[in-house]
Amino acid sequence: DAKTTQPPSMDCAEGRAANLPCNHSTISGNEYVYWYRQIHSQGPQYIIHGLKNNETNEMASLIITEDRKSSTLILPHATLRDTAVYYCIVGGAKGAQKLVFGQGTRLTINP
């Protein structure tokens, strides 16, 4: 499965949009991009995933570049409760879903 590169930490003001980047230059054609987050020491929580097209749900938007080598997770109106570690993962192309979690981006939302 392809590896990802994320900044170790980011800050964002409450109420603003948080844009979290992820590079996945070795992604293969049938691999998905997934985003999860982990608040404190809780179990990770699924946010969104996509293959080629941009995706939006009630939590966030996912923008994938045309060459699929990078993506951006957008939290449109960040709140203090969005402070968490965000993981960008690629995989799930075949067989069981073996998602490899890196160290993610620690996002801090400031009041």
Next chain:
Amino acid sequence: NAGVTQTPKFQVLKTGQSMTLQCAQDMNHNSMYWYRQDPGMGLRLIYYSASEGTTDKGEVPNGYNVSRLNKREFSLRLESAAPSQTSVYFCASGAAINEKLFFGSGTQLSVL
């Protein structure tokens, strides 16, 4: 629905002791997974089960065994615990390929 339930939530073992971490899901998912997370690190896959009756090694399987007892339950066993296995263990389940994973709340294990 309870989702993914892990027991126990906390456990302290002495080196050499054995124990089994239990995981059950009530979402009729085919796939189940065990991860460990060391302080300040991401999650690392220990073992996974793509379907009832099958198990496969993940990234860090040494020192662990698993059993997919039925579709609902997936247990993780430490036969002879070592201090290096001190970690938080998460169980997860998923419906199928390319579907989202649901995680349990974790088991915090300390091996002295």
